[in-house]
Amino acid sequence: MANQGAKKRRDENTRHMNNLYRIIIVSNVIYLLLRAGFFYSTFTWLHWIGLIITSSAYYLCYKQLASMAKPAYTDDGDLLDGGFDMSTGGVSEYLHDIIYITCFVQLTSIISGKFWWIYAVIPGFAVYKGWGLIKAFLPQGSEGVEEDEKTRKKREKMEKKASRGKFVKAKGR
Template sequence: MANQGAKKRREENTRHMNNLFRIIIVSNAVYILLRAGFFYSTFTWLHWIGLIITSGAYYLCYKQLESMAKPAYTDDGELLDGGFDMSTGGACGYLHDVIYITCFVQLTSIISGKFWWIYAVIPAFAAYKGWGLIKGFLPSGSEGIGEDEKTRKKREKMEKKASRGKFVKAKGR
């Protein structure tokens, strides 16, 4: 019964990574089969570049997720940790988003090359998140501005009210 949670997470991660691998393989196969096979007359060198870019995005994201999902074992082979929980947000969620957006762009670009513009969402979102991070380190310009009398009095009143303890009436028995 020991390490049941770790064993369960290892199995979930293995199943999840296998599903992601299938999605990636099917997307690439459909793209190559339809775009390079069926619509061969319109398949140009730009499409090869697109295939290389999407394959690179798949590879980088999948390898990062694979390293996160890798379980940890002791020297004698006992399971210590089942790996990172793939259902959490943060970097893991962003990597999943990149894989799913890449899949969408790759499959819809079979219909029209204009769908490649959707791929611009990824660097735009990264710039948005990065700007929020950078902005936190920059000094804010409002420190030198003094507050007016009304705002100061209101703030002092709220601070005084917050510093007083709250009294709770207890019912007598």
């Protein structure tokens, strides 16, 4: 049973992507039926823009996840790799979060247009994560800080100790 793990991951990814597809379709159908069908008198061009934005977010995230989950085959047609493991974190997790936030925003915007403000969480989180990366490249502001005598002596002692190197005792025979 070679490649049993790859087959299992391929099947899990297929099942997972089908579930995501169903969630996206159900969210869009509910939005269109309720917002455009039932509340048609309040359905304006802004709602069409909102539908285009959410559909674009769904499309881009789903396509990226689908390309990550796609299994790889050899020239003979044998399964080589089952695709990316969707249960791991990283980009896959962020794409799932965007899909779920989009679903929530789309369905709750049926009740009130103020729920669109929840979409601000996505760029806010991106700025938060990006700031940590940018902060690593900025120079640290410790050059202008004066250190007292005790701290200076302790630092010099530690530097001297580190420069000596470590000696290892050999066991005599």
